[in-house]
Amino acid sequence: MAQETIVDAAPRQAMRGLNDPTLLKRRYAAERRFRIIGLAAVLFGFVFLVVLLGSIVANGWSAFLQSSIKLDVQLDTAIIDPTGKKDIDELYRADYTALARKALIAKLGVDANARPVRRDINGMLSRGVDVQLRDMVIADPTLIGKTVTVWLLAHGNVDALVKGHIDRAVPQERRQLNDRQVSWVDKLHASGDLKRRFNSGLFTFGASSQPETSGLGVALIGSLFMMLIVVLLSVPLGVAAAAYLEEFAPKNRWTDLIEVNINNLAAVPSIVFGLLGLAVFINFMDLPRSASLIGGLVLSLMTLPTVIIATRAAIRAVPPSIREAALGVGASPMQTLFHHVLPLALPGILTGTIIGLVQALGETAPLLMIGMVAFVADYPMTPMEPATALPVQIYMWATSAERGFVERTAGATLVLLGFLFVMNAVAVYLRHKVERKW
């Protein structure tokens, strides 16, 4: 009886529960559920990745193709070069658009005396044909007076129709192209004179208010300048700092402070680096706004912690026996570092550097702060001139109102992702093939 009182009620109930055959079933079911939820979480990540990339590819692949119209343009001497002196200024000012329109009228065989027809014709060709023909004539003035067959850029609306972005079912008052223009497009399309050709302009044009003549040229150059500056600044500084911290630094408060600092810098929001750039480089040091030099400096400071952390890991991975052997045959610590440790850590350092560059290439927010959101139509020749960057161009296009830019934006995103993919692939290759396993 005394024992009965000691045994508590709860364990007895638990004992009864344990003998319950359905309990085990329930526990196993819970086990399975738990496992499935885990798998579902991983798969959710995959699915989102596929949807994200899929949506961008679906929106953007067509940006690599651009509609052009094949025209036989007569480069009329009377219009291009009335004085006959082939003066460059004269050639610059000539009305090439008129020539292109004339050629289009001839091709379509329409009567262009009526004003609405003329207006519709104007709406078929891009404003960029002017530049296209002009550059051709200036490059080769002997063409003047001859008739040349060229592919000229169609208007953005024509391109949108061909790509199916304009709904033909919409009544023509609310459509960007009217019925006559649509019938012309169909006619040209059927005769093979209107085709989607590879859009090299996406990579060469600068900023423009028309989607069909805007491109990534300036952004690519700006990004290239910035990446060069980042490599030149953050790699030497980062490797030197890492080498000091790993190989020479005494364990004291100062070193601790530096370490905590580096870890924190790696987690500071990128936009704060932009504020630093704005306050120090632009307001205090009076460097030119929008220049890729400042962008490069800001991105270098951002990349530095990544390079330092990666380099430290790579240096730490070099076994101590290497150092001891070098020191043992009389090398100084500095010689050990430069002749043995750093060369052996090189693949790891390169991998870290590339990862840092990938971050820097995709970074947008700090560049907005230092005024790289600029309408830059001309190629920058030096890092001191205004430029944009690849992700900033994406931002600018994404926020522009015109529908035609959506496709460009997605195309630019694909270009950016392409670069990142290649760089990551190089990093993975280095990590797997070149890096030495100790």
Next chain:
Amino acid sequence: MSVWLILLALAVAAALAAVIGVTRARRAVDGEVSKLHSRLGYYGAYLAILTVLPAVLVMGAWLALENAAVTRLVTNVLPDKVKTLAAPERKLMLGRIRSVAEGLPRLSAEDLHIIRSARFGVRTPDDARKVLESRNVVIGAAPEPFVIAAAYDQMVYKQSSRQLMTALVALLALACFVYGFLSIKPRLRARNFVERVILGGLIAASTVAILTTFGIVLSVLFETLHFFQLVPPDNFFFGQVWDPRFASADNNRGDGQFGLFPLLWGTLFISFVALSVAVPIGLYAAIYMSEYASQKFRAFAKPVLEILAGIPTIVYGFFALITFGPFMRDLGAAIGLNISATSVLVAGIVMGVMIIPFVSSLSDDIISAVPQSLREGSLGLGATQSETIKRVVLPAALPGIVGAVLLAASRAIGETMIVVLAAGIAANLTINPFEPVTTITVKIVSQLTGDLEFTSPQTLVAFALGLTLFVITLGLNIYALYIVRKYKEQYE
């Protein structure tokens, strides 16, 4: 460009000095290099460093101080009415003077002579102005006579400063070269000298990180204090309304309202949504990968998930803008909810997906670090694997997981591009996740794109916002790193 010329000359000098150093060292021991203290190359490096380094340091210091000194000298000759101007206007005036001064060296000798005569009162200032206008020098509208005079002074000061600097640098390089040349003897410890210099360089490189932090704190703090001179701090910290009213002609000393609260609320709301997406998914993914998945699946799945963290945030923002936002809006319409295409929900979910890898990777490491003996003990008592995870592994890993979540939270709070494109721009105090709100980062961007005036509170408020952001994320990071580090030590 003369600075580059000097640097080029110094580079040539360094190369020459290196050759001379090597030759001198070899001569000193009559070719028996084994008698030298250091290897031959170090003597070359010794002489090269000695020649160039002091010169470069002096030049750097000179250039850093030159502008301030010249500005000061020029300010001294300005009329009193300019000297007594408020700081921003005086700065504007100095800027005008500088842009004229930059044009002066392009003038021909005669033109310059006219300017000089005008400066010293031989000719009228009008003559000078005409010359400048005819030579396309930027002088702005109707320059006062003293602008051209001051610009002339500035040019003269600058030119003489450069000449002085060039002479000094050349002299210093020569003196150090001679000293170094004479000091090369077989017993000279050239290697130790070179290595000390290199070590100094390494230390300097490692302080760049510290300098960056100082730069961030000081620059942002300085502008923030500036802001608080114009707008009282309690208006900023406790204000409930965000309405900065961009500066216009009649409204320069902005009487806008700079309440932080709506922005902070938007930031925290979106971060909360993001974390409620990222934490369960990231945690379950981490558990699955570290406890259940086969080696092969893990080797494939981990890098794929980490791609999510490698995609630039602008890409997520664009995706939210053109695909996910409209999709949610249509979905809401289909089930009778009014979901805005730019809303807390859209931005929060997309951001949540972005930070899944931050949670999952860190948690994965932490869960893997829980000692195997704990699992074996639990399994040995008959617990199923999921019971072991829930009752033993997770509690043991909890502090580390909290650290990971805090790091992810700091990411979410500081994230910019997703919210710029997907959260909206109207400061909106709402608890409805289907409505747009705005965040601190969005407002920093919108206050700083376009024309900047470092005198108006509309621009400066961005720095106060930046400081707030920096302090919040710094606090989260330090605490998170502290937890993670402490936890790591526990099982090592």
